[in-house]
Amino acid sequence: DTAxxxxxxxxxxxxxxxxxxxxxxxxxxxxxxxxxxDSKKFLKIMFxxxxxxxxxxxxVPNRFSPKSxxxxxLNLHINSLELGDSAVYFCASRxxxxxxxxxxxxxxxxxx
Amino acid sequence: xxxxxxxxxxxxxxxxxxxxxxxSSKALxxxxxxxxxxxxxxVFLMILLKGGEQKGHDxxxxxxxxxxxxxxxxxTASQLSYSGTYFCGxxxxxxxPLVFGKGTRLSVIA
Numbered sequence: 757d758t759a760x761x762x763x764x765x766x767x768x769x770x771x772x773x774x775x776x777x778x779x780x781x782x783x784x785x786x787x788x789x790x791x792x793x794d795s796k797k798f799l800k801i802m803f804x805x806x807x808x809x810x811x812x813x814x815x816v817p818n819r820f821s822p823k824s825x826x827x828x829x830l831n832l833h834i835n836s837l838e839l840g841d842s843a844v845y846f847c848a849s850r851x852x853x854x855x856x857x858x859x860x861x862x863x864x865x866x867x868x
Numbered sequence: 869x870x871x872x873x874x875x876x877x878x879x880x881x882x883x884x885x886x887x888x889x890x891x892s893s894k895a896l897x898x899x900x901x902x903x904x905x906x907x908x909x910x911v912f913l914m915i916l917l918k919g920g921e922q923k924g925h926d927x928x929x930x931x932x933x934x935x936x937x938x939x940x941x942x943x944t945a946s947q948l949s950y951s952g953t954y955f956c957g958x959x960x961x962x963x964x965p966l967v968f969g970k971g972t973r974l975s976v977i978a
Contacts, residue, residue, distance in 0.1 A: 789965055801965045855966075
């Protein structure tokens with residue numbers, strides 16, 4: 757029973773298209789995140805949500821729009837995809853008492 | 869503020885030891901350590917919250933200095949399974965998201 761699940765695992769698309777990635781956690785955590793990992797393996801925080809509310813939006817282009825329909829789900833929609841958006845996107849949820857992060861398997865986005 | 873990790877990469881033979889450092893210019897709320905194997909998600913190793921704290925399990929341990937600005941991860945008698953990229957993540961306060969260092973790529977060879 758996967759704790760944090762993301763779909764799809766792989767996306768290959770053309771520049772200019774729009775795509776979405778879905779994330780669900782069954783751990784009952786209140787806080788969820790989106791991280792972007794580029795080709796140099798740098799893990800960069802994009803968004804932070806607490807109980808469906810956006811807490812932090814790092815310097816991310818507004819082509820990226822997160823949505824949290826409930827505290828177990830955090831989706832990421834990307835408009836007008838660019839080559840530089842190619843990366844692995846990780847969803848994570850945070851255990852409240854310890855702060856430990858539980859990561860999804862990642863969604864590898866390739867923009868051609 | 870992103871923590872600084874060193875070294876960037878290290879190659880070990882099985883059985884050798886390694887130390888990975890993580891430092892910040894400001895006192896931190898906590899330090900996390902994660903390991904990521906190729907093609908997989910990062911996996912939690914441990915959290916350090918208190919200045920002077922040391923923690924460990926099996927042959928992987930970590931310390932957090934008294935000023936809470938520097939943490940080190942110690943891998944002793946390394947095994948092939950230790951290979952991967954190690955990230956430290958730091959929190960400036962209890963409510964901020966984890967900010968990761970650039971990672972240390974560890975390769976253990978037979």
